[in-house]
Amino acid sequence: MTYTLIIAEKPDAAARIAEALNDKGRPAKHARNGVPYYIGSRKGKEFVACSSIGHLYTVAAEDAGRFHYPVFSFNWVPKFTVERNSKYQRAWIEIIQDLGKEADDFINACDYDVEGSLIGFSILKYALGDVTRKSKRMKYSTLTKDELAHSYDNPLPTLDFSLIEAGKTRHEVDWLYGINLSRAMMKAAYTASDKYSALSIGRIQGPTLKALAEREREINNFVPIPYWSLKCAVEIDGKTFSVRYDKEKIDTRDEAQRIVNACNGKEGLVDLVEAKKYYEKPPPPFDVGGLQAEAYRLFGYFPSRTVALAERLYLEALISYPRTGSQKLPPSIGYRNILMGLGGLVEYSDLANEILSGRLIPNEGTKTDPAHPAIYPTGNPSRRRLSTEEHRLYDLIVKRFLAVFSTPSHKERTRARISCGEFIFSMEGFRILEEGWMRSYMPYTSAKEVPMPALTEGQRIIFLDLSAHKKFVQPPSRYNPSSLLKLMEEQNIGTKATRADIIETLMERGYIRDERITMTELGFGVVDTFEEMCQDILSVDLTRKLEKDMELIEEEKKTREEVLIEAVSFLRRTLATIRTDERRIGARLTEAKRRAWLDKVAVSSCPSCRTGKLLMIRSRSTGKVFIGCSNYQSGTCSFSAPLPQHGIIRPSHRLCHTCGYPTVIVRRKKSKPWSLCINIHCPSKEKWGKRQ
Amino acid sequence: MCVVCGTNDETEYCKRHQSAYENLVKTYDIWQRATELSWDEYLGKVIENEFTGFWAMEVAQRLKTKKG
Numbered sequence: 001m002t003y004t005l006i007i008a009e010k011p012d013a014a015a016r017i018a019e020a021l022n023d024k025g026r027p028a029k030h031a032r033n034g035v036p037y038y039i040g041s042r043k044g045k046e047f048v049a050c051s052s053i054g055h056l057y058t059v060a061a062e063d064a065g066r067f068h069y070p071v072f073s074f075n076w077v078p079k080f081t082v083e084r085n086s087k088y089q090r091a092w093i094e095i096i097q098d099l100g101k102e103a104d105d106f107i108n109a110c111d112y113d114v115e116g117s118l119i120g121f122s123i124l125k126y127a128l129g130d131v132t133r134k135s136k137r138m139k140y141s142t143l144t145k146d147e148l149a150h151s152y153d154n155p156l157p158t159l160d161f162s163l164i165e166a167g168k169t170r171h172e173v174d175w176l177y178g179i180n181l182s183r184a185m186m187k188a189a190y191t192a193s194d195k196y197s198a199l200s201i202g203r204i205q206g207p208t209l210k211a212l213a214e215r216e217r218e219i220n221n222f223v224p225i226p227y228w229s230l231k232c233a234v235e236i237d238g239k240t241f242s243v244r245y246d247k248e249k250i251d252t253r254d255e256a257q258r259i260v261n262a263c264n265g266k267e268g269l270v271d272l273v274e275a276k277k278y279y280e281k282p283p284p285p286f287d288v289g290g291l292q293a294e295a296y297r298l299f300g301y302f303p304s305r306t307v308a309l310a311e312r313l314y315l316e317a318l319i320s321y322p323r324t325g326s327q328k329l330p331p332s333i334g335y336r337n338i339l340m341g342l343g344g345l346v347e348y349s350d351l352a353n354e355i356l357s358g359r360l361i362p363n364e365g366t367k368t369d370p371a372h373p374a375i376y377p378t379g380n381p382s383r384r385r386l387s388t389e390e391h392r393l394y395d396l397i398v399k400r401f402l403a404v405f406s407t408p409s410h411k412e413r414t415r416a417r418i419s420c421g422e423f424i425f426s427m428e429g430f431r432i433l434e435e436g437w438m439r440s441y442m443p444y445t446s447a448k449e450v451p452m453p454a455l456t457e458g459q460r461i462i463f464l465d466l467s468a469h470k471k472f473v474q475p476p477s478r479y480n481p482s483s484l485l486k487l488m489e490e491q492n493i494g495t496k497a498t499r500a501d502i503i504e505t506l507m508e509r510g511y512i513r514d515e516r517i518t519m520t521e522l523g524f525g526v527v528d529t530f531e532e533m534c535q536d537i538l539s540v541d542l543t544r545k546l547e548k549d550m551e552l553i554e555e556e557k558k559t560r561e562e563v564l565i566e567a568v569s570f571l572r573r574t575l576a577t578i579r580t581d582e583r584r585i586g587a588r589l590t591e592a593k594r595r596a597w598l599d600k601v602a603v604s605s606c607p608s609c610r611t612g613k614l615l616m617i618r619s620r621s622t623g624k625v626f627i628g629c630s631n632y633q634s635g636t637c638s639f640s641a642p643l644p645q646h647g648i649i650r651p652s653h654r655l656c657h658t659c660g661y662p663t664v665i666v667r668r669k670k671s672k673p674w675s676l677c678i679n680i681h682c683p684s685k686e687k688w689g690k691r692q
Numbered sequence: 693m694c695v696v697c698g699t700n701d702e703t704e705y706c707k708r709h710q711s712a713y714e715n716l717v718k719t720y721d722i723w724q725r726a727t728e729l730s731w732d733e734y735l736g737k738v739i740e741n742e743f744t745g746f747w748a749m750e751v752a753q754r755l756k757t758k759k760g
Binding site: 227255 | 723744748
């Protein structure tokens, strides 16, 4: 008997699809070699739902060799044949091949985006003997029963070939850039040092690294500039309020003092009082970038973690497809049904029912995505207890959805201008008149009310306590995963699906470190090398052009072959430049590796002999970490200092304020990083261990 | 060779320390207008300041030691 073979992207999705489509209850679950598949029937015809497990096929070079480049010939091959950690995928391909033998209809039911289309396509083409021309495509945004059933009964008649072509091209171009440039770098480093180094650069890594390097240079070159600000209190009706000087930063001490002398204890005149009432619209619904930024701001989740959690909620049919770039909620998602579903959940029933009683018009953002709407809750109850992390993210998504349908909040800002001779001060107040959407989005939004006394124009008030405070302009802040993701989005570097992974890759490679992202010496080495040799690799223009090309392929205005030829000709030129200067580039990269190592272990110059460097060393005999002088080997210095044996220790490159010895930063789990002076006799440690 | 980090360069400072040096010189004018400090006092203040960047700090330390 023949059947329809449904290919889902993940096992959980296959289970959901099979359950949604089966006419009578739960479908029969089968498993072979740990690979699950489901057999059921719909409207009298049998179906088998199986799944992929991510990409089962990948691009690989036709010939092997670690350092061989350029490599321009490639094939699509099973991933398990080229990646050591993908061996388990062999069983998946074999079982899909088996299941395909008796199927007469094929449906790609992977997530509806470029990656999903490509995953399904490669299985239909390479594992099932190229049945792509007779395959259909399911298109859905949630794994809810109704939407899945509708999408199965009304599939797209063919695969989305233009999307697949764009996806294939992206993989192939990225592979060409990645393998050739990375091999060229590794070969150069090997030529110069005779040592193997894992180095990589790619079309997206390059511009991201460059942006990080520019920020790091600004921070490292930064010299703080002093300024003065005024702190001022006034008394009105027996209560003390603070007022602000018109200019936030006063450039010189003399000027600040002149204002203090002129106004302190004097009477000021209220010469203007103005109040402005305004409405603030609700925030737009979440696209993936917005969700990642908000989850980082509120819970500190890294972007990749947020996507992974959202993916789990999607597979549970609790939210819609999360990898979307849209901030639109079309009426076709069924606002009323979703809100009624949420109304059935104790936590959200009051708000959902209140919103249901009004007009259902969402406040949408400007971003669009042709494949999916913005992220929204399905309104389905959860079948299992969500983990704390999942629940937090789900709650955030639900409350944002409710906020989107809520009324604007009504606020009032009041400002009074107070003059004292030639100097102008102001006092500001803020009130929330109606909470509106803020009530739906609690506790994820807050606005502190600032009380302001009733002032009238012509009223006189006395400046009680006016003083000048010296401050410094601060360096630009470091990027964190969320702000870096935002930058990548603004500059169109990478795609919504890959940005979070790129940040992880840069961390893994040792180019960047820490949550407040810091560029390492190795990262600088790579950027410096390419800035000198081939700036195009670091340029956002190159990656923007490719994104544009992908769009043109999707619109069938450009072909995959044209894009590949352009990439190859660019790489030929670049690789030729690298090859002619291989030794010099290698020497620079090797030096960068050495510096990166020193950056990790070198604390400072030795305060004892002044010629050696203090290094963090692990004793071979005891396994303990301590600080020793690099001149110890030559017998000229025996300086050493103990270090804590737990946590991560890094040189701080700062000196102790008390004794002038170098300090290190100690990081331990569940505690803030702290600075430790390496001098065991430092006066700052005198009180250590003593009871007060 | 860079006098701060020993990088093989033909100039007194390597590229990164040169730009830190230029920044130190440029910012001194602003400091001087604000607080009338001598160059040496300025370097001391910059070294003590928690917001000073690492490369600027290295150059300031080098300049201060050289003078001392």
